[in-house]
Amino acid sequence: MLDRFRLRLTLGYVGILAVILLLFFFATVVLFRDQTLDRQDAVLVHEAEQIARRRADGVGRDETMDESDAYGYVVLGGDGGEVERDASAASLGLPAVEAAAAAVRRGETVVRTEDGPEGGVRVASVPALRAGGEGEITQVATPLELALEPVSRLALVLVPIGLGALALAAGGGLFLSRRAIRPVQAAFERQRAFVADASHELKTPLALIKVDAEVLLRNPAVPDGGEILRHQVAEIDRMNGLLSDLLLLARLDGGKLAVACEPFDLAPVLVGTVDRFRRRASAAGVELCVRAPASLAARGDAERTCQIVSALLDNALRFTPAGGRVTVTGFRRKGRVEASVTDTGPGVDPRHLPRVFDRFFRAGTERAAGSGAGGGAGLGLAIARDLSRRQAGELTIGSGDGGGTEARLVLPGGD
Ligand SMILES: Nc1ncnc2c1ncn2[C@@H]1O[C@H](COP(=O)(O)OP(=O)(O)O)[C@@H](O)[C@H]1O
Numbered sequence: 001m002l003d004r005f006r007l008r009l010t011l012g013y014v015g016i017l018a019v020i021l022l023l024f025f026f027a028t029v030v031l032f033r034d035q036t037l038d039r040q041d042a043v044l045v046h047e048a049e050q051i052a053r054r055r056a057d058g059v060g061r062d063e064t065m066d067e068s069d070a071y072g073y074v075v076l077g078g079d080g081g082e083v084e085r086d087a088s089a090a091s092l093g094l095p096a097v098e099a100a101a102a103a104v105r106r107g108e109t110v111v112r113t114e115d116g117p118e119g120g121v122r123v124a125s126v127p128a129l130r131a132g133g134e135g136e137i138t139q140v141a142t143p144l145e146l147a148l149e150p151v152s153r154l155a156l157v158l159v160p161i162g163l164g165a166l167a168l169a170a171g172g173g174l175f176l177s178r179r180a181i182r183p184v185q186a187a188f189e190r191q192r193a194f195v196a197d198a199s200h201e202l203k204t205p206l207a208l209i210k211v212d213a214e215v216l217l218r219n220p221a222v223p224d225g226g227e228i229l230r231h232q233v234a235e236i237d238r239m240n241g242l243l244s245d246l247l248l249l250a251r252l253d254g255g256k257l258a259v260a261c262e263p264f265d266l267a268p269v270l271v272g273t274v275d276r277f278r279r280r281a282s283a284a285g286v287e288l289c290v291r292a293p294a295s296l297a298a299r300g301d302a303e304r305t306c307q308i309v310s311a312l313l314d315n316a317l318r319f320t321p322a323g324g325r326v327t328v329t330g331f332r333r334k335g336r337v338e339a340s341v342t343d344t345g346p347g348v349d350p351r352h353l354p355r356v357f358d359r360f361f362r363a364g365t366e367r368a369a370g371s372g373a374g375g376g377a378g379l380g381l382a383i384a385r386d387l388s389r390r391q392a393g394e395l396t397i398g399s400g401d402g403g404g405t406e407a408r409l410v411l412p413g414g415d
């Protein structure tokens with residue numbers, strides 16, 4: 001699809017260039033033709049005047065003009081009869097009677113194009129007075145084709161140059177459009193993969209819900225009906241969460257999510273978020289503690305920051321086995337404030353570190369474990385990083401000192 005678009009773009013571009021070149025070509029040729037004819041006319045008139053002057057001086061015929069077919073001349077007397085002509089005159093259709101009559105009528109030089117026996121002929125008719133008061137018309141002519149030869153030569157040079165320019169523009173256009181479209185193609189690919197992943201993630205719980213429903217349908221009085229319904233509700237919750245995440249990502253991508261950038265205190269946000277996870281931590285047998293000063297002036301969005309820390313705590317608690325510890329620490333550094341969430345879990349495989357923020361990425365066996373394992377869809381960190389960046393902050397994941405994972409959120413300082 002993008003290739004067709006590229007081709008259309010290039011064709012349109014080459015088409016516009018072709019029209020511009022054609023206009024340029026015609027303007028150049030027409031201007032050059034006019035100029036060439038003007039110059040040629042001046043030569044014809046000059047020749048005619050020289051012949052008239054020679055005759056006025058009573059000098060005999062100049063044989064040199066007979067040598068070339070390029071020019072021919074004829075001198076007409078006052079009665080319209082031929083007084084003198086050269087060898088080429090006949091082949092050029094001289095005398096041009098009407099042109100001569102026009103020159104006599106106006107009493108001035110007339111230059112125009114006539115139909116000769118072998119095609120168009122440019123004829124200059126110059127009236128001159130001979131001694132004794134008898135008027136004569138000197139006509140000098142040259143074939144139009146010969147006169148316009150420089151114009152044909154110019155056209156012959158311009159046509160291949162124009163075609164070459166068009167070919168170059170087409171090649172260059174294809175090359176440049178390929179480069180320009182590469183990021184679009186990558187974004188398109190990402191979007192396609194995203195839709196495929198999202199559909200897959202939604203299909204899994206839907207299939208489980210359907211299986212449960214079919215069991216209940218076959219036997220509504222099945223002994224563990226309550227358990228099946230609870231399972232269905234859990235899957236629906238999971239789908240709901242996934243759809244919320246997808247919606248949030250769409251709004252983040254579209255720049256439609258309002259994220260505040262105002263002063264707030266990070267310390268109570270950390271303490272409050274940790275408190276919400278206490279019950280889950282103690283149920284999992286994991287020690288959960290928070291270390292932060294009484295107040296940590298930050299700049300950003302308190303609610304979104306709570307969302308980020310929740311995603312980090314959710315991961316930490318999910319990956320930390322019973323008997324382990326999860327620690328949330330808040331501190332100030334170099335004018336910025338930081339919150340780190342460290343755990344004593346297995347840590348993230350260094351090979352997976354560059355990809356943990358990719359959408360739908362889950363390392364190792366979790367995807368295979370499916371929804372039953374209670375894991376997310378691999379959107380948590382992607383959303384958390386987007387939210388951090390929208391607050392002019394940054395989120396990184398690395399190895400903790402004790403071998404577990406350390407997630408670190410940095411936000412602008414509030415003072
Ligand atoms: N604290 C952690 N310990 C070990 N692995 C982690 C931790 N946090 C994140 N990960 C890895 O990063 C992946 C992506 O995390 P996340 O985006 O939150 O997705 P999800 O929580 O849905 O699996 C996880 O599947 C896991 O492989």
Ligand SMILES: [Mg+2]
Binds near residue numbers: 314376379380381
């Ligand atoms: Mg997660």
